[in-house]
Amino acid sequence: MTTDEEHIRPExxxxxxxxxxxxxxxxxxxxxxxxxxxxxxxxxxxxxxLTLGKGVQQLREAGHAELADRFERELVGRNVLYGRWTFQIVEEYDDGYYATFKRLEKEARDTLVEGKRHLYESEMKEDRRTRGRHGHERRPASGA
Known part of the structure; x- marks a missing residue:
């Protein structure tokens, strides 16, 4: 049996x-x-x-211009957080916290275990699987 080297703990x-x-x-x-x-x-x-915008237009067409104007002024296109639409929240999260987390996690793996991923899970799998039993294979067969 060939070993799955990328999931074997370094010596x-x-x-x-x-x-x-x-x-x-x-x-x-x-x-x-x-x-x-x-x-x-x-x-x-x-x-x-976008759906709200459609509803506002429908209100206007139904003759409720004052209410439509109020929705349009106060809510359509409004920031969800101060100064931010959701795309700005996503970008800030991605570029800050998320990018830092990904970088440090990879740095730790590179430094400590030759960059290998999921060693803990790989060893848990070895511990829990029934060797030789269908559905409990160590890894997919070659070419699978």
Whole structure:
């Protein structure tokens, strides 16, 4: 059987280091989910603003110009946070917190375990799988 070298712990790396990198990786996964939710906020808020614009136009066409004007002045195109539309929030998050997290996580892996990813999970898989049983293979067959 060929080994999966990119998921084998480098010699001399202790358990606590692998656990620490596993925790950092788990935290990064949570940040990826948060980032996805932030992008969802961006998309949904943009859709809501466009739909609101349609509703405002319909109010105007139905003869409710004063109410339509109020919606248009106070809400259509409004910042969701002071000075920011959602695209600006996404960009600031991506360029600041997210980019820093990704950079430091990679730096830790590069420094401590030759850049290898998911060592903690790989070792957990080895521990939990039933060797020789279908559906419990170490890795996909060659070419799969």
């Amino acid at each position: 001399g790396v202790d358990d606590l280091t692998v656990e620490a990198l596993g925790s950092i990786s788990e935290a990064l996964e949570a940040i990826e989910i948060a980032r996805g939710h932030l992008y969802a906020l961006h998309r949904i808020t943009g859709t809501a603003d």
